[in-house]
Amino acid sequence: MDNKVYIVKCPDYEQVEEKMAELLAMMNGMASFAEPGEKIVLKANLLQAARPEKAVTTHPSVVASVARAVINEGATPIIVDSPGSGCRYNKKTLDKVYRTCGMYKAAEEAGIEVSLDTAYESVSFPDGKLIKRFEVITPILKADGVFNLCKLKTHVFMHMTGAVKNNFGVIPGLIKPGYHAKLHDTGHFANMLLDLADYVSPRISIMDAVIGMEGEGPGSTGAPRHIGLLLAAKSPLALDIVASEIIGLRQENNPVLVEAEKRGLRPNCLQEVQVIGAKVSDLRISNYRFPTTIFGGTGAGSLSWWRKALVPLFKEGMSVKPRVVKDKCIACGDCVESCPMKVITIIDEKYGQIDEKGCIRCYCCHEMCQNNAIELRKGLLYRIVGR
DSSP states (O other): OOOEEEEEEOOSGGGHHHHHHHHHHHTTOGGGTOOTTOEEEEEEOOOSSOOGGGSSSOOHHHHHHHHHHHHHTTOEEEEEOOOSTTOOOSHHHHHHHHHHHTHHHHHHHHTOEEOOOOOEEEEEOTTOSSOSEEEEEHHHHHOSEEEEEEEEEEETTTEEESHHHHGGGGSOGGGHHHHHHHOOSHHHHHHHHHHHHHHHOOSEEEEEEEEEEEESOSSTTEEEEEEEEEEEESOHHHHHHHHHHHHTOOGGGOHHHHHHHHHTOSOOSGGGOEEESSOHHHHOOTTOOOOTTSGGGOSSOOOOHHHHHHHHHTTTTTOEEEEEOTTTOOOOOHHHHHOTTOOEEEETTTEEEEOGGGOOSOOHHHHHOSSSOEEEEEOHHHHHHTO
16 A cells, blocks of 8 residues: 655645645646546545534535546546434435535535435445445445545544544445444444445545544534644555644554554554655644543543553543533434434433433444534543543
8 A cells, every 4th residue: 555645734725726736746646546537436524514614524625626626637526425423314414414514515616516316235345354244325336436535533432533434424324323333342443444444445535634623523512623734645544644643643542543553554653654745743733632532631642551550440430421411402313313322312302311321432422413412421530530
């Protein structure tokens, strides 16, 4: 696998067209990735119906600029995604997501279409180390090539979502919770993501890190964070390694990178990546905020040895549990749909309630709630020793 990662500084979205051309030129141009007559899927991160300024989704200017570059090579791009866990994969959902995220505008500006195809198929993948069969949306299966247009964000379950995890969007919405139910250990889930990224095999991964997300991402509870970068690579794994380094998330706290190293995948560390266009040491962010699900809320791994030792010994007291904030809840039912274990109910049509005994801490409910009505509550021991 190619180990090169390309970086350009892009201070704001008004400069994306110019900076994207610069980024692609460093990779020998779009002709290296798209040929005349091909149908190219632009697989954006469209987690939920969130406005672009929320930094939940890939910015429409990034999608539009890539689309125009593809068109210039005589290929036909189309915008595709299946939104997050619990979202029904139907035309009504897609229409709302595309409209709110600015994808219709991006498509209009570039002169392309968005996909409203809601079919999917079960496909065999005998090369998978953990998963041998996936349910995949048909636009991916019909395409000649896939472009992975990801967003750099924190993630309460996987700690970071970037190029590898963005491929999870090829799984239809209501099927996603099933993967969380079966693979509620972060290591198992990361292995599934690595298999899926291998299956999708995007020709190029381009990361929108102009405005990223920190804190309790990847949904509306996270906070936008200016980073001012565009990154690209042929290898999703190499791209995630560099992105993780830039925001200060140690490899030991990034489950995808941990499991990739166990598999012997290459590259598996920054020393094995060739970074072109900038020095990672000049780009590192020292105060990036990480989810509380990383003990202590830090990606730096700076806890004392005795605090680290308490985590496996007192798992329940050190856990972070989702909890409904009744005053904010509008009983929309998104959390009910997204819960893989079906342990959330709506009480008197007023608010949701989580059965903690059945909760597997996948945080899908937190991820998909657009009203910030689900908070992450630290266990007692966590609050004592995590100070």
